[in-house]
Each structure stands twice: as structure tokens, then as C-alpha cells.
Amino acid sequence: MEEDNNKNMILAMVLSALVVLVWFFLFPPEPPVEPATTAVTQTTDGVATAPAADGAIPAIAETPAQTRETALAKTNRIEIKTPRLSGSLSLTGGRIDDLQLTDYNVRLNDPSEKITLLSPAGGPDAYYTLYGWAPAGGLTYDNVPTPTTVWQVEEGATLTETSPITLKWENGSGLTFRRTISVDAEYKFDITQSVENATGAEIRLAPYGIIARKGEPETIGFYILHEGVVRNSDGEIQEIDYDDMPDQDLDPRENANIDAIGVETEGWIGFTSKYWMTALAPQSGQAFNSVSKYSASNDTYQTDMRLPTMAVAAGATQSVTTSLFTGAKEYDVIKAYEDGGIAKFVDSIDWGWFFFLTKPIFKVMHFLNNLIGNMGWAIIGLTLIIKAILFPLAYKSYVSMARMKELQPEMEALKEKHGDDRQALQQGMMKLYRDKKVNPAAGCLPILLQIPIFFSLYKVIFVTIEMYHAPFFGWIHDLSAPDPTSFLNLFGLLPWSTPDASSFFAIFSIGVFPILMGVTMWLQQKLNPAPTDKTQAQIFAWMPWVFMFMLGQFAAGLVIYWVANNTITFIQQYTIMRSQGVKPDIWGNMFGFLRKNKDTA
Numbered sequence: 001m002e003e004d005n006n007k008n009m010i011l012a013m014v015l016s017a018l019v020v021l022v023w024f025f026l027f028p029p030e031p032p033v034e035p036a037t038t039a040v041t042q043t044t045d046g047v048a049t050a051p052a053a054d055g056a057i058p059a060i061a062e063t064p065a066q067t068r069e070t071a072l073a074k075t076n077r078i079e080i081k082t083p084r085l086s087g088s089l090s091l092t093g094g095r096i097d098d099l100q101l102t103d104y105n106v107r108l109n110d111p112s113e114k115i116t117l118l119s120p121a122g123g124p125d126a127y128y129t130l131y132g133w134a135p136a137g138g139l140t141y142d143n144v145p146t147p148t149t150v151w152q153v154e155e156g157a158t159l160t161e162t163s164p165i166t167l168k169w170e171n172g173s174g175l176t177f178r179r180t181i182s183v184d185a186e187y188k189f190d191i192t193q194s195v196e197n198a199t200g201a202e203i204r205l206a207p208y209g210i211i212a213r214k215g216e217p218e219t220i221g222f223y224i225l226h227e228g229v230v231r232n233s234d235g236e237i238q239e240i241d242y243d244d245m246p247d248q249d250l251d252p253r254e255n256a257n258i259d260a261i262g263v264e265t266e267g268w269i270g271f272t273s274k275y276w277m278t279a280l281a282p283q284s285g286q287a288f289n290s291v292s293k294y295s296a297s298n299d300t301y302q303t304d305m306r307l308p309t310m311a312v313a314a315g316a317t318q319s320v321t322t323s324l325f326t327g328a329k330e331y332d333v334i335k336a337y338e339d340g341g342i343a344k345f346v347d348s349i350d351w352g353w354f355f356f357l358t359k360p361i362f363k364v365m366h367f368l369n370n371l372i373g374n375m376g377w378a379i380i381g382l383t384l385i386i387k388a389i390l391f392p393l394a395y396k397s398y399v400s401m402a403r404m405k406e407l408q409p410e411m412e413a414l415k416e417k418h419g420d421d422r423q424a425l426q427q428g429m430m431k432l433y434r435d436k437k438v439n440p441a442a443g444c445l446p447i448l449l450q451i452p453i454f455f456s457l458y459k460v461i462f463v464t465i466e467m468y469h470a471p472f473f474g475w476i477h478d479l480s481a482p483d484p485t486s487f488l489n490l491f492g493l494l495p496w497s498t499p500d501a502s503s504f505f506a507i508f509s510i511g512v513f514p515i516l517m518g519v520t521m522w523l524q525q526k527l528n529p530a531p532t533d534k535t536q537a538q539i540f541a542w543m544p545w546v547f548m549f550m551l552g553q554f555a556a557g558l559v560i561y562w563v564a565n566n567t568i569t570f571i572q573q574y575t576i577m578r579s580q581g582v583k584p585d586i587w588g589n590m591f592g593f594l595r596k597n598k599d600t601a
Helices: 002-026 068-073 242-247 331-339 355-372 375-406 408-418 422-436 442-463 504-508 512-526 534-550 556-579 586-600
Strands: 077-081 085-090 096-107 110-118 127-136 152-155 165-170 175-183 188-197 203-214 228-233 236-241 267-272 276-282 289-295 300-306 310-312 317-328
Touching: 077 096, 096 317, 110 127, 110 276, 110 317, 127 188, 127 276, 127 317, 188 203, 203 267, 203 276, 203 317, 228 242, 228 289, 228 300, 236 242, 242 289, 267 289, 267 300, 276 300, 310 317, 317 331, 355 375, 355 442, 375 408, 375 442, 375 556, 408 422, 442 556, 504 534, 512 534, 512 556
Parallel strands: none
Antiparallel strands: 077 085, 085 096, 096 110, 096 127, 127 203, 152 165, 165 175, 175 188, 188 317, 203 300, 203 310, 228 236, 228 267, 267 276, 276 317, 289 300
């Protein structure tokens, strides 16, 4: 018997370890946040340009710079300064290519380095926007401004939320181009492009906007998170990963005559990451085409917004206004832009397949955060609401568990009676369940319902920026990061540091909340009837501690939810079982288990 117990214990440990490995494959801990800019030297570079009338993309080479600062210094610039943005735009090409988010630090409580979103062409990690006109009819690129055209400042000195700027360029053949750029107090630029025709004849040309980035950017690479192109094409949200762009089929609109475009009437297109996004959007109701592509010749990922060809009569002036969002995907901000006419803009947040759960979960949590002023307490408040909604089902489940608990002595008697005859034991138990009117599967329903809720909450905590560097209390300063305490250094009492989050050994570095999660899960488990099979019982006995290590490197917000959920569940179940006449002996079971193991040894 002792040998069988040892085999069962080894099997339980092996299965538990397998669960850990599978879990970490499916839900690996998030790698540490790296600065948005790195000093990587590029050997070649190309500036993305607009499509010509035949759809061709001519490459324009630039001498690469060693650093971002060197690339910025190569062109004359106009400063951008708003409450939430800082940077500059280049008079060469009129590119918006230097932007930092002043409200977001790369490292927690370290304001020395802000999140850098856009960087100039020719420098490392180039990521920038371009605007211009594609020639049609008898015009060529010699007649219109290009990405390397040097613009003159006609009006304005610094671009702020209260002071737009206007750039001007004359082609020397009777065409005058202007570009007026304004920005609001959040993250949206409005770009008005105009052309004045003094040539004496009608001209034809088409406005465009481009977002380009040099080389494939560093991504988190987690399968539940989309990073790459995101767009709304007439109400349909489409996503393309960076690594899929080189292999995507040529968009039929790419080589279409410029006069043929204009099939979309609402939408936007851009690049998104976990928390940040840059996107182009036409005015509401404006016909346009959106195209994404990868250019192997200059290793550039690109999204285009192309508007229909415009006919400008002799002596006339035509203009068009489009918008550029470049900033943090804050729900309130992008929802306001959606209400202002950018259709389905909140779907730029990666809600995932369970959007019907993740959206309402986030909205409730967001409401509670605005009400309470603390996202950690909002998570606990959300847990209370979820438990209240599921309580009718939970009540039936806990009553069933209480009755199952009462049947434990009779089940043990059946095991003694039938021994290794599993068929007879199973038949006896089924008869016992029928006689006592107990449904052993009833206790599984709340658990099954919690699985999609748990996954959806994990998704929300993982992808929404409202968790980024959001504090709870005490030592929890960032709900999007793991609990920083660790029993390996006695929670900071010992002088040595803990393993890095990217290390496999970080799984053994668990903090206060993961330990609380394991304890509360163990307490909850003690209220449930033990499995009749010894191997299953041993696996279940190990599960709280296995999950404690599994969740140790997950976002603190998720572990806080799990602790709150376990605690509320334990209180509900304990109270209901007592009302059914069952008095669980939690600590007696624990000490009895220890005494039994000691006697066996």
C-alpha cells in the first residue's frame, strides 16, 4: 500500500509539473518593458513615398544616422508642445516624425525617459508620417511636393493645442501647396492640405497620408495580443501581424488607377502595439482607400490612406482635411474620438475573441475606477459584482457540494466494500447519488462559467493601458506587473535580489499576493468533497500550490482578482454549507492530513 501511495504521489507531482509547463507555454509571463528607442545602427534606409498614379512606390534613399539625435539634427524643425505630447516635425517633407508621450515613463517612477512613439527617417527605429499629393493626368512627381521637399513656414512658430502652423511650397510652375497642421490637447492632429492652381489649365491629383516604419519593430510576441496593422474598413475590423505582412497578397487597390479608389466611406488604418497606436483617418463620410504593405527594397512597413483624385480648375483652390491619431490607447480618449466621427475607434483596443465579455468587464471596471479612484479596488469591486451575478447558480452548486460532503462516510464505506472492483464501486455510487438526490456535476457549473470570465479579465488586464503603472496600495505600484515581493529574499528583508522576470527561475520567486492566492484556493478546496480516486485526490491537493507558482509572475491585478474571488467564494460556500447542516472542519482536516502522512512514514 505504501508503495502504491508513493507511486501516486510521484504521478501527482509529475502531472502538476506538466500543468505548470503547459500553462507557461500558453500564458508566458510578460517580458520586462524595454525603452522605446535603442541605439541600433542602420546600414541602409529608405523614405516611404506616396503611390504614383500607376501605384508604383519609388524609393528615396537617405544617408543613415548613427543615433536618433543625429537624425533629428539633419533637418530644420518646428517644435511640437502640448500637455501630453512633445517633439517636432521636419520641414523636409513636412513629416511628423519626432514624438514623445509626456504622461508615460518607460520605467515606473522614473521620469528621466518618456515613451517615444515616432522617430525620424534615417535614424534607428524610424517611425514617421508623410502627407502629400499623387500626380494624375499630365502631372508628374516633379510638379508636386515629395517626402524630401523642403517646406517654408508661412504661419506659426510652435505647434501647440492653441496655435496651428501652416507650411508652404511653390513648384515654380504655377502650383502653390499649403499644409496646415493643428493638434488638440490629447493625441489627434488635423492636417489640411490645399493646392492653388495658377497654371491656366485644369490639373488632377490625389491627396494621401502614409505611416511608415523602418524594419520590423520589437514586439511582445504573445499570441493573445495583436501587434501590427489594424484598420476599420467600412465597419470590419482587420488585423495583420508584422511577420505576416511580407507574405500578404498584393492588395488589388495597390496597382489600381488613382481615379478608381474611393470604395471605403468610413474607417481608419494604422499600426498598433499593446498600449500605443498611430492611425490615419479621413473625415466622416469621405471616400478613401486604405492599403497596408511591406517594401522589401527598403525594409519598410507601410499603411496608406488614399483619397480620390481631385480636379482643380484654373484659378481655383482645393483642400482636404484628414486626421492623425498618435498616442496612448486610453479608453476615454479614443471613445471621445469615436463619438466625434472616427467609427469603431474603441475597437483599436484588442478586445479579442471574447469581446462580448472583455468589453463589458472593462467598462464596469473602468466605471468603478473612476468612482473609487483606484484600479486595484475596482478589480475587487468587479469581483463582488461577478459573484453577485453568479450567486443563484453558485447557491445550487454549494448546496450540492454540502450534500456530497455529507455522503463522504458512505462513499468511503462503498470503497471499503468493493475494493478494486471499479465497476461495482461506480454502480454503488450512482445508486447512492440517486437515492440521496445529489447531482455530483452540479458543483462544476460555476467553475466552468468562471473560465471564460477569468480569461477575459486576464485579457483586459493585459491589454488595457489603464493598468499601466497603476498603483494599488503598499508595495503594489503597478497592477500590470507581477507582485514585486518575493519569499526568496524574505520579502525584502534579505539583501539579495530576485531572478529577472524573463528567467525561468522567476517562477520560484513568488510574492505576497500569489501566496495569498494559494492559501485561499487551498481553503476553498477543503470545503469540497474529496475525489474518490486517490491519485485524483493527490493531484487536487497539489493544485493550490501549483497555481501559486503558476500565477506568481502574472500581473498583480489578475492575482488580486483571484485572491478576492477565492475569498468571496470561501465565505459564500462556508456559509451555505453551515446552513445545510454541514460543519466543515478546515483546520482539523489539515492537521489530520499531516498526522496521517506522519503515521504512514
